[in-house]
Amino acid sequence: MVYYIRFLKTPRFQKQKQSAYISALICISTDLGDDFLAEEVDLTASWVQHSSHKVRAQTTFRWQAGSRQSAVSLGPFSLSAVTAQTAVLKIQLADVERDTLEEGSIPLVISANSAPFGPQWEPAEPLIRRDLCIPGHLRPLSIWEETGNSIARHIWDAALAAVVFLDRVVSGSETTMSGLTKLLAPGTASLRVVELGAGCGIVGIAVATMHKNCEVILTDLPEVSDIVSRNIKEASSQHTSTSVTFQTLDWDEPTPALVGETTDLILVSDCTYNADSLPALVSVLGRFVQESPELLILVALKRRHESEAVFFDLMRTAGFHSSHVAVNLPAQWDQMDQIEMYCYQKA
Ligand SMILES: C[S@@+](CC[C@H](N)C(=O)[O-])C[C@H]1O[C@@H](n2cnc3c(N)ncnc32)[C@H](O)[C@@H]1O
Structure with missing residues (x-):
């Protein structure tokens, strides 16, 4: 941790x-x-x-x-x-x-x-x-957070691990998830990437700096709007051909307009901690995949309690299958902590 x-x-x-x-x-x-x-x-x-x-x-x-x-x-x-x-x-x-x-x-x-x-x-x-x-990048990824205790307006461990993992995929050193490797290979056609529960937006913004040819849409509840807008502005000088925007997307609301267009990749980092919100989250993923059957979904999660396991059942019932790997983060007393990465696709 x-x-x-x-x-x-x-x-x-x-x-x-x-x-x-x-x-x-x-x-x-x-x-x-x-x-x-x-x-x-x-x-x-x-x-x-x-x-x-x-x-x-x-x-x-x-x-x-x-x-x-x-x-x-x-x-x-x-x-x-x-x-x-x-x-x-x-x-x-x-x-x-x-x-x-x-x-x-x-x-x-x-x-x-x-x-x-x-x-x-x-x-x-x-x-x-x-x-x-990020290795190989001249300028650091600069992300603003709030100092208070809001859940949404700061960076979570799974997001750090997701950035580490995505960098390995884009640079070609991580090939276990072949679909994702192919999707994010340099020089591929323009991608549409949507992040759900983006918080400060670190994962989506990192993808925008790693993959020069994509449109990234960060989504979350309205409360993150100020901090995420600050981060989009901070990052805008670093990626020229990439568009990064923010849109409100509440998993509990009726189908958002965003779903109507073809999406290539959905990012979900540390959004499975609250078992009550998981049916709504999985339902949104299902609606995206109806429009974009080839869609890949990268879920980064740190297991905090057993109730989160319901996420895997819901995804299976919704017809998704996955491959997974783990990324190590440091912990106290020279220990390691594992963050799990799941890449889902419709079966
Ligand atoms: C633990 S934070 C993770 C933030 C960020 N992805 C990260 O890893 O740093 C969970 C995020 O899910 C968002 N969230 C929770 N319920 C939501 C809902 N019903 N609709 C949209 N976003 C939601 C929160 O606002 C928060 O930003």
């Missing part, structure tokens, strides 16, 4: 007598936010100049085993040094240079970049940017 650095209090410049400091409060918790990192780790806090991306100052501090939060303080700085600056605070593991999404290289703790703050004393917006490096 991967851990994520989150801001409990977002960073700000703070004046103390004739000096200024950067202060923030962080925690390191799971995607569900239900568990804190129990290992001791050394972290680096960097004041990064927003305009130039240059590191202005840095400090190392320790996350103590058993902590639920840790205060971050950087300084003192002269008042004149901070009053002309817009800054970003980056917190990362001290011994990890970048967060690489490659099996075996993913860090146990995912770094956090704050939203810009300063030059005045206002705190940064309650947002976190994750910069995730």
Whole structure:
């Protein structure tokens, strides 16, 4: 299980007598936010100049085993040094240079970049940017999340594993799911990709950066609209021939207009945690496949409780068959955690 650095209090410049400091409060918790990192780790806090991306100052501090939060303080700085600056605070593991999404290289703790703050004393917006490096890509995949505990507006472990897996498929190093390998091979005809329950949109946006010739439609409930739009805008400079858009799609609503067109691939990451919503999810998948019988569906899931098994029964009853593989994510105490990838097609 991967851990994520989150801001409990977002960073700000703070004046103390004739000096200024950067202060923030962080925690390191799971995607569900239900568990804190129990290992001791050394972290680096960097004041990064927003305009130039240059590191202005840095400090190392320790996350103590058993902590639920840790205060971050950087300084003192002269008042004149901070009053002309817009800054970003980056917190990362001290011994990890970048967060690489490659099996075996993913860090146990995912770094956090704050939203810009300063030059005045206002705190940064309650947002976190994750910069995730996909092997072979020059620029990291930058995804914004909210700092709070919303289910939809942050990244989940299955999404990280799905990006790792899709990168392997697109680069040709993963061939166990031959239909998916063929579909995502470079140079294939334009694809229409729909992500259900996209949250921040990380998986669909990753596909758009990996496969240059596709139209990606991210869907979810209206509550993700702001964060996903921010991520689409952030990504828009990286992929020129790919269109990424957001549309509301509630699995419980009558057939959405989206279903009426031919779709090649549906992405579903970490959407099977609530057994009550599974019949509606499977019903939407069934409606898509009626329009697009060749459609492939990639489901990334982390098993959280036994009730999720009903998803497999529902898919089988709806006439889908699948192949599956597992992707390893790091866990505490040098353990590994498995995320399952299922590629479904209508039998
Ligand atoms: C655990 S989050 C996963 C988010 C993202 N796919 C990821 O892996 O990072 C589950 C997502 O399913 C969405 N969801 C839950 N019920 C839904 C419904 N009835 N219709 C559409 N989306 C739904 C939530 O809004 C949320 O974004």
